[in-house]
Amino acid sequence: MASVWHVPVTTSGTRGTTALRLFRLRDGRRCAVGFSSPEALAALLGPEQASAEIGEPALRDLTAPLGVDALVLDPRLVAPPVAGPAAPPAPAPTAQLQHR
Template sequence: MARAAVWHVPVTVTGRTTSLRLFRLRDGRRCAVGFSSAGALAELLGPEQSAVELGEPALRALTAPLGVDELVLDPRLSALPVTGPADARPDAGHPASRSGARLQRR
């Protein structure tokens, strides 16, 4: 009997709590993601990204109560690349920007 595929699923770890990390599709719907290897996960989300190994049925069972029925396997980055350092912003020369000061609403 063939062994079921195991997916590397990104999670967020806070103290002793581990939570599945959910993402959004281009149309705004939430989705879960799984990667076929730890290397593929690290390549897209970075080497510091925590992950757990889950089979597809388990991942679907965990996300279904949240109303998440989309699963993306081995996703690719779809965001536009960052064009320059943060100091290249148009407001970077403004004194409030350099000091970290923020305007407050009244």
């Protein structure tokens, strides 16, 4: 297991505030992700994704107060389940005139 994780972060504001980027597992729970190398992070999230280096114990300490207890190392892209074929769109409603 990697001793240093490369974790995705976001930077915002004029002061350059840095925040850990959290993700969701398929069951909806929040999780933190880390990568074993900057190349692995860039391969999944793109070369423009900002990152920070942090050890696993520190990452656990950082996420525990947020209720995040799941850490994923070197995740792979998983798309949401695909539903069956889409139903054809419903016909547009038509106005009916009444004769008096």
